[in-house]
Amino acid sequence: MSMKGAELVVRALEQQGVEYIFGYPGGAIMPVYDALLNSPIKHILARHEQGASLAADAYARVTGRPAVCMATSGPGATNLVTGIANAFMDSVPMVVITGQVPTVVMGTDAFQEVDVFGITMPIVKHSFIIRRAEDIPKTIALAFQIAAEGRPGPVLVDLPKDISNAVPTAASIFEMRKSKRASPDPRQVQIARELIMNAERPVLYGGGGIPMAGAVDAFRAYARASGIPTVTTLKGIGSLPTRDETYLGMLGMHGNRAANRAIQESDLLICIGARFDDRATGRLDGFAPKAKVIHMDADPSEIGKLRHADAGLLGDLLESLAAMPTGLSIAPWQQWCAERKAEHAWRYDAPGEYIYVPDMLRRLTEAAPDVTIACDVGQHQMWVAQHCHFDRPEQHLTSAGLGTMGYGVPAGIGACLARPGARVVTVSGDGSIMMNIQELATIRRYGLDLKILLVDNSSLGMVRQWQQLFHGERYSEVDLSDNPDFVEVAKSFGIPGFRITRRDEVDGAIRRLLETEGPLLAHVCIDPKSNVWPLVPPGQSNDVMMEELSA
């Protein structure tokens, strides 16, 4: 029996082991939705395509496998774009399927026609327009392979409606090329070994490439065996458990002072799966000015892109890490770092009556060490990165490269589905949550056990902080004091909620979040003037860390 193109699509997805598709139906993709009715694949209906693409992103981060999102042509496709860019910036494997108008009318400005292939070109790892139904199985298989291999990323497959309705004449046979896992150059390995043996003040600078490469265990084994003080980027958090003795914290703009000072003092920076992002480095020519650099990455174009690498180790991280020397004589440096860590340990004795968010977040992860936190973007995101404890990087879902407000709720949805039974909390802000508030309906529809900790300062806090510090307190469009009643909003979506405003309510709120069955929203009202500290001003070197201004 011959199958229609749409059925070939669904069959190809089944062959890839796809369990969930995140999407939203519409005209041009209807044949695929029809074929889905006969498939064991479960479809998660988001209430906006952006919610679907961001949920898929988080699902992929937690499972480590390419996730699938799908939408129709035109507005369906353009609504996916933010999620695609988010996955691209954070190297998340994702296969995006968009319906397209029939090939005969492509290029005629047909109803709901948009050139999504062209629109997304700078934010995909690769993309296809399928022109023949025969090519469907091969194209879908290739999309998964490209999305996952090397440095992962999103792959878009644009599927015209006449192709998904067509019955191909011949069954297509294809062979996938073996994906190659390159080994690092032995000469570079030797140079790196010598650099480490001769270093007096080495630092491990770990990034999101560690979990992406499945190298978390190898990384922590090397960090512990070598005793080299470790800092991570936002995406690298959890690669070494945050409670480990040699872990100094996140580096960069809102990094821990000990982490930034260690980097600035170091004579050897061992960069593992990170990319010298400006949020991490601050002013680039002032970043780790005394250090030589070893750069390990899966992506050849990252080595030497922003900072010269004295040794560049491409390819398999497991192999590179296993080849690095231990038994180093760096006791004085370890001692110095331990002292800085103690000196700059976070303090939680903030004065005043308002709920102190860093302390609340710390208590949350102390009460539930297994919790997965899906963050939104803004001040609360930085507080999570600074103060929460994580044992694994998959426990911390955050939109790092793109900084997508609205990530938190869909990401929580993706995480709940990726790991059924896991404890998942979305930490959001009053600005961010409104960007994808419609996904509360998705939580309700699928009965997901997602908790939401909504930190509300009645403003766009991070922008307000910058206007206060760098724009002479000229506040422009940051006041959100006319927010809706979030507890009532949740209630109207069928999600219970409660509100706290005082410090003595925090422990009770955490207990409720952790002990309640089913979804729950905690609305936490905080000081509208709270700021994130420390802060490296934009364009400055990481030596320049501003601290809390005295009131």
Place this chain on the structure above:
Amino acid sequence: MNHTLRMNIHKVEGALIRLLGLIERRGFSVTSMNAHSDDARQEVEITVHLRSAGRSVETLARQIEKLYDVRSVACLTSGEQAIVMGESVAC
């Protein structure tokens, strides 16, 4: 700095625009170019003369090499010193 790159790409939909888009997006301007399509081999050979204010052409070549439809990249101008961006001007 002026540079010349010679590339062979698969002759498939979007390959040329993807290549040129990447070059401009990464901070290079095309001063002249020549493209020759070989239907039998299903490929296009492109020679591009480029100008950039301080970006590394070697990094660009590695970024081009990553494109799925690119078969080969050759840098026809001599090597260069590794360029390090002076200061962070990101917002």
